[in-house]
Amino acid sequence: MNIFMKGFVVGVIFAGLLSHAAYAVTRVGECPVFPANHILNSRIDALPVHPNSNAFIQTISTNGKALHLDLGIETDQSSSDYYGIPYNLVSGNSVKWKPITFDSNQASPDESDCAVDEGGGHQVKSPCIGADSAPLTNVVLPIPDSPQVESGTVTSDDGNDHHLLVIDTDACNLWEIYSAIKNNSGWLVTSSIAFFDLRSNALRPLGWTSSDAAGFPIYPLLLKATEANSGSIEHALRLTLLSSKIRRGDPFWPARHNTGRGSGNNVPQMGQVFRLKASYVIPGNFHPQSIAILTAMQRYGIYLSDIGSDMFVQGEPNSAWEQTTFDEVQHVTSQEFEAVDISPIMNAAGFDSNSAAVPAVLGSAGSSGAGTNESNDSGNVHSTAKHGCAATSTNDIQVFFLGYWLLSLYHRKNRTRCFVEINFIMKKSRCGFRAFS
Numbered sequence: 001m002n003i004f005m006k007g008f009v010v011g012v013i014f015a016g017l018l019s020h021a022a023y024a025v026t027r028v029g030e031c032p033v034f035p036a037n038h039i040l041n042s043r044i045d046a047l048p049v050h051p052n053s054n055a056f057i058q059t060i061s062t063n064g065k066a067l068h069l070d071l072g073i074e075t076d077q078s079s080s081d082y083y084g085i086p087y088n089l090v091s092g093n094s095v096k097w098k099p100i101t102f103d104s105n106q107a108s109p110d111e112s113d114c115a116v117d118e119g120g121g122h123q124v125k126s127p128c129i130g131a132d133s134a135p136l137t138n139v140v141l142p143i144p145d146s147p148q149v150e151s152g153t154v155t156s157d158d159g160n161d162h163h164l165l166v167i168d169t170d171a172c173n174l175w176e177i178y179s180a181i182k183n184n185s186g187w188l189v190t191s192s193i194a195f196f197d198l199r200s201n202a203l204r205p206l207g208w209t210s211s212d213a214a215g216f217p218i219y220p221l222l223l224k225a226t227e228a229n230s231g232s233i234e235h236a237l238r239l240t241l242l243s244s245k246i247r248r249g250d251p252f253w254p255a256r257h258n259t260g261r262g263s264g265n266n267v268p269q270m271g272q273v274f275r276l277k278a279s280y281v282i283p284g285n286f287h288p289q290s291i292a293i294l295t296a297m298q299r300y301g302i303y304l305s306d307i308g309s310d311m312f313v314q315g316e317p318n319s320a321w322e323q324t325t326f327d328e329v330q331h332v333t334s335q336e337f338e339a340v341d342i343s344p345i346m347n348a349a350g351f352d353s354n355s356a357a358v359p360a361v362l363g364s365a366g367s368s369g370a371g372t373n374e375s376n377d378s379g380n381v382h383s384t385a386k387h388g389c390a391a392t393s394t395n396d397i398q399v400f401f402l403g404y405w406l407l408s409l410y411h412r413k414n415r416t417r418c419f420v421e422i423n424f425i426m427k428k429s430r431c432g433f434r435a436f437s
Contacts, residue, residue, distance in 0.1 A: 026220070026227070026235050029089065029169035031198050033220045033235065038201050039254050039345070039356045040220055040236045044273060044301045050339035055266035056274075057334055059245050060310060064333035069293075069326055070240075070308075071223060071315030077152035084317035085163050086148035087219050092168035097122060097140035099186030106190045109135040111208040113195035115175075116140070124173075124195055141175050142168050143187060148317075155182050157190055163211055165219050172198045176211035176218055201357040204256045212238075212306040214270045215256030221305065223315025228289040228325070233296035239274065240308030246270050253346060254356050259307060273301040274337045283328075289321070290328040301340060310334075 025041055026033040034041055050056065072083030097117065102109045114128035117138045128136050143166055147153070150163040157179070164180035164187070167173070178191035194210035196217045204215045211218050221238035246260025247267040255271025276297040286294070302313060311334055315321075345351065350359035 028167055028198070031167070031169055031172035033198055034356070035199065035201055037358045037360070039342075039358055040216075040300075040303070041234065042358045043299045044236075044275060044340050044342065045278065045299045047344060048341040050272075050341040052265055052268075053339035056268045056272070056339045057337060059262075059266050059268065060241060060334045064335040065311045066330050066333050068309065068312045069223070069315060069329055070312040071321060072317045073319050073321045073323075075317050075319055077148065082152060082317055085150045085165065085218060085222060085314050086317055087165040087167060087222070088144055088147045089167050089169055090142050090144050092122075092142045092170040092173070095142050095144060098143040100139040100141050100193070101183070101186070101188055102128075102135045102139075103188055103190040107135075108192045108209065112189075112193040114139045114141070114193050115195075126195065128193065141177075141187070141193070142166055149180060153182050157181060163218060165211070167198075167219065174198055174217060174219055178209075178211040201355045203254060203354055203356050206256050206354070209257040213257060213259045214251060214303070214305045216254070216271075216303065216305045218305075218314070221303065221314070223293060223313065225289070225316065225318035225320035228292045229320060231288050231292050233292050234300070235296070236273070236300040237293075237296060237302045238305045238314045239302040240306045240312045240314070241268075241304060241310050243307045245310065246304065246307065253342075253353055255304075268304055268339060270304055272304045273340045273342065274304070275299075275301040275340050276332070277336055277338050280332070280336045286328050287322055287324045289325040293325070293329055294332065297337075302337075 025036040070084065072081055074081040074083065076082060097115070100114065102112075109128040110133065112128040113124060113126040114136060115122040116125050116136055117140045122140060122142075125136055128139065130136055143164065147164060147166070151158075151160040152162075154160075154162060162177075162179050162181065164177040166175045168175070174196040176194045176196075177187070177189055179189070181188040181190060192209055192211070194204065194215075194217065204210055208215055210216060216238070218238065221236055223233070223237060227233045243259065243261045245262055245267060246258070247262050247264070247269045248260050249258065249269070251258040252269035252271035255269070258270040260267075260270055276294060278298060280294075280298070282291055282294045282298075284291075345358055346353075348359040348361050350361060
C-alpha cells in the first residue's frame with residue numbers, strides 16, 4: 001500500500017473521531033458556552049507579550065501578589081463561609097418567570113437587557129426602557145423559586161455583591177444581575193441586567209456595563225469544580241484588581257465598559273488579559289484541580305473583568321473543591337504572569353470590534369495566525385511565515401498522535417516509519433505539524 005493510500009485510510013478512520021475536536025467548546029446542558037472561536041474560548045499562549053507587561057505587573061505588586069481563589073467549599077447560602085459566585089440552571093419553558101423591578105435610585109435600565117411578558121411569550125428587550133426613558137413594565141426573568149445568589153439571598157441592600165446568574169438551558173440564554181434583592185412580588189434590581197445568547201459572539205454595546213465592570217459575562221469565566229476535576233478547563237478565567245490599578249478611560253477589547261481610576265501607561269486597561277508564563281513549570285505532583293487551573297491560566301489567560309481585591313480569580317462555591325487546590329494555586333504570585341498583546345487578533349482581516357469572534361484567518365488565538373506565530377504545548381513560539389503554511393492548531397496535535405498510533409498498528413509498532421509517514425501525510429495536507437518536523 002503506497003503512502004497516499006495509507007494516508008487516505010488513516011484519514012477515513014480518524015477523521016470521524018476528530019470531527020468535533022477542532023470545534024470543541026465548553027457546554028452547559030445542550031448549550032455551547034459561546035462559539036468555539038469566541039475570544040474567551042480561544043488560546044492566547046502563542047500571542048506576543050505586551051510591550052508594557054513588566055510595568056503592568058509592577059503596578060499590581062512590586063513584590064509579587066499571590067493568587068487568591070475567590071470560591072469556597074461551603075454551599076449553604078446562610079453560612080458565613082459561603083464564598084464564590086454560584087449559578088442556576090433552569091428550563092425556561094417550564095419555570096415560572098418572576099417579576100422584576102428596577103430600583104429608581106441606583107439601577108441602570110438604560111444599560112440593561114430584560115424580558116417582557118407579552119402574554120404567552122417572553123420577548124428580549126434592549127435597552128430595558130420605553131420611549132419616555134422609563135423602565136419597561138411587565139419585566140420578568142426565568143429565576144427559580146429558591147435560587148443560589150452570591151453572598152446569599154437578601155431582602156434589603158446590605159452593601160455586598162449579590163450576583164444572580166441564570167442559564168436557560170432551553171433557549172441557551174444567560175441572564176446575569178449584578179445586585180438582586182428579593183421582595184414580595186419578585187426581585188428588585190439595584191444595578192443592571194445583562195443578557196447573553198450563548199450561541200452568539202455578539203458583545204454588549206460599547207459603553208454598557210453588565211454584571212461586572214468590564215461588560216463581560218461572569219458565568220463563562222468562572223472556575224467550576226466539574227471542569228477542574230475533569231483535568232481540562234478550556235476557557236479563560238476572571239480577574240479583579242483594585243480600581244486604582246485599572247486605567248481610567250476607554251475599555252480594551254473585548255471589554256465594553258470601565259470604572260477604573262488609575263492613570264498612565266503603566267496601568268492596565270479594563271479587559272487586559274494576562275497569562276501564566278510558559279516558563280512556569282506546573283509541578284507534576286500538584287492536585288489535578290490545580291494543574292487544570294494553572295494550565296488554563298497559561299493557555300487561555302485571565303481577563304481583567306472587574307474591580308475587587310488584587311489577583312482574585314472567581315469560581316463557584318462547590319463542596320468538590322479540595323483544600324490542596326487552594327494551597328497550591330495560591331502559592332503562585334503575580335510575578336509569574338505576563339500581559340498579553342492581542343493586537344495580532346485586532347489587526348487581522350475580518351476583525352470586528354463589536355464581536356468576540358477571533359478572525360478565521362488566525363485559525364485560533366493559540367496559533368496566533370498564519371504567517372505570524374504558533375506555539376507547541378510547551379508555550380514556545382516559533383514562526384510559520386517562512387513556510388507559507390497554515391498555523392498549527394490543537395487539532396493537528398491530536399491528529400498527529402492518533403494517526404501515529406493507527407499507523408503503528410499497521411507497521412507493528414515500527415516507530416520511525418510511522419513518524420515519517422504521518423508527518424509526510426500532514427505536510428501534504430497542511431504543511432505538517434511543524435513542532436515535529
